[in-house]
Amino acid sequence: MKPRCKGVVVVEGKYDKIRLSSVLDARILTTEGFGVFKDGEKRALLTRLARSPGLILLLDPDGAGQVIRSFLHNLTGGKGVTDLYAPPRPGKEKRKAAPGKEGILGVEGMDNATLLSLFEKANLLENTPAAPAPRYTKGDLYRLGYSGGTDSRSRRLAVLAANDLPLTLSANAFLDVVNLLEVVL
Numbered sequence: 001m002k003p004r005c006k007g008v009v010v011v012e013g014k015y016d017k018i019r020l021s022s023v024l025d026a027r028i029l030t031t032e033g034f035g036v037f038k039d040g041e042k043r044a045l046l047t048r049l050a051r052s053p054g055l056i057l058l059l060d061p062d063g064a065g066q067v068i069r070s071f072l073h074n075l076t077g078g079k080g081v082t083d084l085y086a087p088p089r090p091g092k093e094k095r096k097a098a099p100g101k102e103g104i105l106g107v108e109g110m111d112n113a114t115l116l117s118l119f120e121k122a123n124l125l126e127n128t129p130a131a132p133a134p135r136y137t138k139g140d141l142y143r144l145g146y147s148g149g150t151d152s153r154s155r156r157l158a159v160l161a162a163n164d165l166p167l168t169l170s171a172n173a174f175l176d177v178v179n180l181l182e183v184v185l
Contacts, residue, residue, distance in 0.1 A: 050080035
């Protein structure tokens with residue numbers, strides 16, 4: 001029996017949806033890649049679902065995934081949205097003849113354990129304990145030198161790399177990930 005996921009998971013394409021469906025009992029929607037930019041009905045649906053039951057964004061850990069993630073955050077005002085970040089792993093999906101432009105696996109290429117652990121760590125599976133209160137604030141990141149300083153970006157990049165997270169995260173996304181995954185600074 002597959003674990004059941006809270007909320008609606010948003011992925012980029014149908015192969016991501018198929019892959020995730022093999023691991024979780026979840027309601028999964030696709031953005032059809034950049035198709036969501038032009039599809040007014042899908043945008044309206046995602047906005048409504050963000051209000052209830054909430055959206056879980058699991059997009060590819062590449063530039064295109066970041067663009068779509070940013071678009072969806074702007075669309076919903078970031079309310080009712082939970083970000084999950086697939087680790088950037090070099091490789092190519094089995095169905096493809098060559099790796100993608102950035103040479104890293106998308107959601108469809110992730111192994112079961114990795115996908116499941118993303119949801120477990122974020123307490124997004126039914127019958128998991130509630131997430132703890134955030135450990136760090138924006139002020140904490142500033143005081144610790146991870147934002148607002150001359151070498152803040154390089155310090156964030158070092159933490160992201162050490163924790164196998166996408167190196168393209170903004171300072172705000174960095175804060176969310178540090179708290180969500182209980183990353184030690």
